Every structure is written in C-alpha cells, then in structure tokens.
Amino acid sequence: MSKPLRIILKSLAAIVIAILLFIAIVFIIDKVSSKLEQGKIHPYGQLVPVDGKNMNVLIQGKGEETVVLLPGYGTAAPALDFKQLIDELSPYYKVVVIEPFGYGLSDRTDKERSTDNIVSEIHEALQQLNIDRYTLMGHSIAGIYGIAYVNKYPEEVQAFAGIDTSVPTQAGMDVTFPITMFKLLKQSGFGRLMLELSSDPYAELPFDEETKKQMRMITLENMYNKSTLNELEHISANFKGAQHLTFPTELPLILFVDAGNTSNEGWIALHEEQVKNSAEGKMMTFEGGHYLHHLRSKEIAENFRQFMQEIK
Structure with a gap:
C-alpha cells in the first residue's frame, strides 16, 4: 500500500x-440531562384518571362560569404556556386547563390520536371533575378538536x-411528516442539541425566569414523544374528518385571529366564514403571531368577557 493511500x-x-x-x-449528554431534569420539574395542577391513565389538569379561579382551555399542537406545557391568559380570566371565571396525553405532566398513551379519541378523553377528564357546563376556549388545532367536541x-x-384556531378547510394539511426522522432525533439526543442551539422562543415573552426554565425542561422531556408523534401522523386524517363539520348555528362563537398570518392563504376569510354561519358570531383580529395569548391575553380576556355578557 502506497504511503499517500495509507495517509488517506x-x-x-x-x-x-x-x-x-x-x-x-x-447521546450520553441527552440521557444524563434528561435524568437530572426530571427531578427539577415542579408539579402543578392535579392528576385526573382518564382511560386508565393520568391526565394533568390545572384549575384556577372560582367564578360561577367555567372556561376550559385546550392547547395547540406541540405546546409542551399548556398550563404554563397559557399563564398570562389564565391570570386574566381567573378573577372572573373558573379556568380549567386540560393537558392532553403526551402534553405537560400528563401520561403518554398508545391509543390512536384520532379526533374522536382525543375529544372523548377531554370529556372524560371534565366528567371526572364534575364539570358539565362550560365554554371551550382553544388555540390552533383545538379548532379541529373543538368543532368535533361541540357537535x-x-x-x-x-x-x-378560538385563539387563531385551525379551520378544517385550510390548505396544506394533507402533508406527510417525517415521523421516522423525528423519532431518530429524539432517540439519538440530537433533538436536544438542535433545541439547545436554537434561539429561546420564550426569551422575549412576559414569563418569569422560573416559568421559562420549567417550560424548556418540559419541552425537552415531551419533544417527539410517542403520543404527539402519533397525533402528527393523524393530522391529515383529523382535518379531513372535520371538513363536513360546522359550528352549530345556535352556539355563540368568538374567534381571535392573527392579523399578520401570511402562511395560510385566506386565513381571515376562513374564519369570517365560520362566524358568518353562527347566529351569535364575532371575529376579532390582532397583531401578535399565532400564539396570540402570549402577547394579547389582556385583550382576549376583556373582549371575551364582553362577548359573554352580550350573549346572556
């Protein structure tokens, strides 16, 4: 073997x-860090038995009327993510934040993440808490689960x-996601590395430092878990299954929509169409991005209260 070849x-x-x-x-850093972080995550809310597992639910406020908050897809710690909105609503309402399986401090599940299963599990959690009359308030994909739920x-x-809620007929939801790659990122530890190297999405938001720290640890814990990945696999089918549904005409409906959404064609028009079919419907637009409740919680709460008073 020649010397140059040996060097090569x-x-x-x-x-x-x-x-x-x-x-x-x-890989090792991810496993060690995950183990250490598990002991640093502070419990919040209460565990409710649902379908043989535990679903975490946070309840704040003692108002006569109840508002049930549902998160958007992939919100790692819903009860913490909704903190500003909870604080704005809880002086006037009993606020109940549901963390579906795979989210926050809830268990994970092997059960298919179809709309029907998710809706049934949320309902069972509320039944366990003896809550049988309430307003649903949801973010993002909760628009798909919510429209099925109210029917x-x-x-x-x-x-x-709705807080910038998904619409069954919005374009681009027939996409196939690279589930195998996401699993590999999680198992190898490269998911953590990517998150650590990326900018902090909560850095400029009005959360205290401890809450930001908790959300980041729970994000790392829940990232690409089996339940949320299964939900991602069902995204297309869940949207397709909702296309024949509309909000009941007699159901009061208020939608808070991101005015600057340019990634979804006809975003405002889609929500206007939903409101138009409601006997008591209202749509309001705000600048603030898809997670409107991070920056517009005060406006959302104030306008929601006014709306609820008007429909009485």
Whole structure:
C-alpha cells in the first residue's frame, strides 16, 4: 500500500471515529440531562384518571362560569404556556386547563390520536371533575378538536372561543411528516442539541425566569414523544374528518385571529366564514403571531368577557 493511500485511509478512519465519538457524546449528554431534569420539574395542577391513565389538569379561579382551555399542537406545557391568559380570566371565571396525553405532566398513551379519541378523553377528564357546563376556549388545532367536541356534546358547551384556531378547510394539511426522522432525533439526543442551539422562543415573552426554565425542561422531556408523534401522523386524517363539520348555528362563537398570518392563504376569510354561519358570531383580529395569548391575553380576556355578557 502506497504511503499517500495509507495517509488517506488513516484520515478517513480518524474522521469516522470522531463522528462516532460525537454521536456517543450527544447521546450520553441527552440521557444524563434528561435524568437530572426530571427531578427539577415542579408539579402543578392535579392528576385526573382518564382511560386508565393520568391526565394533568390545572384549575384556577372560582367564578360561577367555567372556561376550559385546550392547547395547540406541540405546546409542551399548556398550563404554563397559557399563564398570562389564565391570570386574566381567573378573577372572573373558573379556568380549567386540560393537558392532553403526551402534553405537560400528563401520561403518554398508545391509543390512536384520532379526533374522536382525543375529544372523548377531554370529556372524560371534565366528567371526572364534575364539570358539565362550560365554554371551550382553544388555540390552533383545538379548532379541529373543538368543532368535533361541540357537535358531540352540544348540551354541555355554552360557547366556543378560538385563539387563531385551525379551520378544517385550510390548505396544506394533507402533508406527510417525517415521523421516522423525528423519532431518530429524539432517540439519538440530537433533538436536544438542535433545541439547545436554537434561539429561546420564550426569551422575549412576559414569563418569569422560573416559568421559562420549567417550560424548556418540559419541552425537552415531551419533544417527539410517542403520543404527539402519533397525533402528527393523524393530522391529515383529523382535518379531513372535520371538513363536513360546522359550528352549530345556535352556539355563540368568538374567534381571535392573527392579523399578520401570511402562511395560510385566506386565513381571515376562513374564519369570517365560520362566524358568518353562527347566529351569535364575532371575529376579532390582532397583531401578535399565532400564539396570540402570549402577547394579547389582556385583550382576549376583556373582549371575551364582553362577548359573554352580550350573549346572556
């Protein structure tokens, strides 16, 4: 073997060893960090038995009327993410935040994340808490689960409030997601590395530092877990299954919509169409991005209260 060839082979071997060593280090750091973080996550809310598992629910406020908050897809710690909105609503309402399976401090489940299963589980949690009359307020994909929910349990829901909610007929929801790649990122530890190298999404938001720290740890804990990945696999089917549904005409409906959404064609028009079919419907637009409740909680709460007073 010639000397140049030996040098090339040795260099390639050194590169391969370095790559394998880097992968091993990333994997070990992720496992050790995950173990350490589990002991640092502070419990909140209460665990409610649902379908043989535990679903975490946070309740704040003692108002006569109840508002049930449902998160958007992938919101790692809903009860913490909704903190500003909870604080604005809880002086006037009993606010109940549901953390579906795979979210927040709730258990994970092997049960398919179909709309029907998710809706039934949320309903069971409320039944366990003896809550049988309430307004649903949901963010993002809760618009899909919410429209199914109000049609399934119309006698319980007194109104629906959407925070930049998904619409069954919005474009682009027939996409196939790279589930296998997400699983690999989680298992290898590279998901953590990517998150650590990315900018902090909560950095400029009005959360206290401890809440930000807790949300980041729970995000790492819940990232690409089996329940939320299964839900992602069902996104297309869940949207398709909702396309024949509309909010009941007699159900009061208020939608808070991101005025600056340019990624979804006809975003405002889609919500206007939903409101138009409601006998007591209202749509309001705000600047603030998809997570409107991070920056517009005060406006959302004030306008929601006014709306609820008007429909009485």
